[in-house]
Amino acid sequence: MFRALAYLAAFGALVLGGGLWITAPERVDPDTLTGLVGVPARGKAVFDAGGCASCHAAEGATEEARLILSGGRAFATPFGSFRAPNISQDPDHGIGDWKLADLVNAMRYGTSPQGQHYYPAFPYASYTRATLQDIADLQAYLVTLPADATPDQPHDLGFPFTIRRGLGLWKALYLDDGWTVTGDLTAVETRGRYLAEALGHCAECHTPRGPLGGLDRDHWMGGAANPSGSGTIPNITPARLDWSEGDIVAYFTSGFTPDYDTAGGSMAEVVQNLAQLPEADRAALAAYLKRLAPIN
Amino acid sequence: MTKGYTIVAAALGLAIAAGAATGQDAQQKALNDATKARQAQMQLYAFNLGLLGAMAKGDVAYDSAQASAAATNLASLARLDQSRLWPEGSDEMGVDGSRALPALWENLPDVMNKGGDLVTAATAMEAAAGTDLASLQAAMGAVGGACGACHKAYRVPSN
Numbered sequence: 001m002f003r004a005l006a007y008l009a010a011f012g013a014l015v016l017g018g019g020l021w022i023t024a025p026e027r028v029d030p031d032t033l034t035g036l037v038g039v040p041a042r043g044k045a046v047f048d049a050g051g052c053a054s055c056h057a058a059e060g061a062t063e064e065a066r067l068i069l070s071g072g073r074a075f076a077t078p079f080g081s082f083r084a085p086n087i088s089q090d091p092d093h094g095i096g097d098w099k100l101a102d103l104v105n106a107m108r109y110g111t112s113p114q115g116q117h118y119y120p121a122f123p124y125a126s127y128t129r130a131t132l133q134d135i136a137d138l139q140a141y142l143v144t145l146p147a148d149a150t151p152d153q154p155h156d157l158g159f160p161f162t163i164r165r166g167l168g169l170w171k172a173l174y175l176d177d178g179w180t181v182t183g184d185l186t187a188v189e190t191r192g193r194y195l196a197e198a199l200g201h202c203a204e205c206h207t208p209r210g211p212l213g214g215l216d217r218d219h220w221m222g223g224a225a226n227p228s229g230s231g232t233i234p235n236i237t238p239a240r241l242d243w244s245e246g247d248i249v250a251y252f253t254s255g256f257t258p259d260y261d262t263a264g265g266s267m268a269e270v271v272q273n274l275a276q277l278p279e280a281d282r283a284a285l286a287a288y289l290k291r292l293a294p295i296n
Numbered sequence: 297m298t299k300g301y302t303i304v305a306a307a308l309g310l311a312i313a314a315g316a317a318t319g320q321d322a323q324q325k326a327l328n329d330a331t332k333a334r335q336a337q338m339q340l341y342a343f344n345l346g347l348l349g350a351m352a353k354g355d356v357a358y359d360s361a362q363a364s365a366a367a368t369n370l371a372s373l374a375r376l377d378q379s380r381l382w383p384e385g386s387d388e389m390g391v392d393g394s395r396a397l398p399a400l401w402e403n404l405p406d407v408m409n410k411g412g413d414l415v416t417a418a419t420a421m422e423a424a425a426g427t428d429l430a431s432l433q434a435a436m437g438a439v440g441g442a443c444g445a446c447h448k449a450y451r452v453p454s455n
Contacts, residue, residue: 062445231453246353254440256349260342262444264453271444275437 025111043141080157082121117167129198174214192288222295239294248286364426400450414442
């Protein structure tokens with residue numbers, strides 16, 4: 001309770017204090033998209049790496065039904081309950097009328113076609129590092145998926161989080177496209193970093209958050225409270241995750257831990273997505289995890 | 297004579313009371329035993345998967361006969377009659393060490409379907425494991441998916 005009040009007070013103070021200089025939602029300069037042509041087959045890999053279906057498919061959907069991005073799934077957080085929107089190809093209830101620029105604005109800047117801020121439950125703080133080519137490929141893939149006319153359900157948030165303008169400030173604090181793991185990386189590790197820090201948005205669950213919901217980059221992948229449920233999300237830095245790279249790749253492929261138990265909770269869905277990727281991408285993720293700074 | 301009846305009656309009364317207590321203990325023991333038995337089955341799955349997985353990862357050299365034997369065990373385990381392994385009440389609340397969610401007993405048709413998926417995946421593994429390493433590797437994912445689907449829906453998360 002005290003924690004919730006502290007969040008509220010901190011957020012309220014920031015909204016009031018920063019009210020004058022809250023930034024307007026940012027958008028891409030359409031000229032930078034000229035000449036970009038998306039390839040649907042590559043877009044499927046972006047879709048799987050980004051885990052789109054894990055949130056935007058209906059709760060409990062399996063196999064082909066995971067491609068019906070009708071939304072509706074609820075995510076309980078300390079700020080209230082978020083509802084995944086319909087991102088199917090329905091022009092009225094989904095995003096069937098979106099242009100590439102709309103998808104770029106959503107993923108890189110958290111900005112809707114109407115110029116509103118999205119809530120960062122949509123992990124644009126990670127997707128902001130996605131390449132324009134990957135977003136173009138994703139767009140080309142999304143248009144091949146079915147339309148569904150399920151209407152969006154409203155988020156159920158407490159005041160002051162209902163004020164979307166306040167998110168401009170959140171973005172000023174937390175939205176930047178820099179990498180957390182830096183230094184001399186091999187090509188494989190660099191690919192792994194891209195998959196983990198941009199598309200895979202691993203840190204959104206595996207890294208703890210501050211009172212305003214920004215990631216605490218000093219404890220990158222060091223484990224955190226479960227953002228939508230009970231229990232904790234494990235520390236996956238080498239300080240705790242002592243699996244070999246082969247063990248990690250096997251886990252991403254079949255969901256089996258080295259003890260032949262299986263991935264649980266949300267990670268079971270992540271494995272479903274990762275299993276679709278080329279083996280080289282799973283190996284790149286494993287190589288990246290080995291480069292994380294150990295967090296005790 | 298009357299005294300004799302009284303003693304017999306008292307003895308009977310005690311026996312009935314003891315019987316009730318024993319009945320309760322016996323019921324709990326039955327739940328505990330079933331839980332232990334299915335956990336042992338899970339360990340046997342893991343033990344056989346351990347060899348298949350080690351070969352898939354390249355930690356152990358692929359051996360067609362050994363892989364085939366492990367996969368046959370896996371499929372046989374998946375086909376075991378489990379009708380006595382999951383008595384109602386053997387959930388996380390009812391049995392120490394059980395991680396089964398009560399939802400399992402509320403969705404038995406789905407549980408049976410998921411069990412069927414494991415039999416399908418294990419049968420495919422049985423056919424693949426002895427063929428070659430690539431076939432074995434390709435069959436791992438479906439087995440993991442089948443195990444995980446039930447764990448995700450009906451098991452208490454581990455942390």
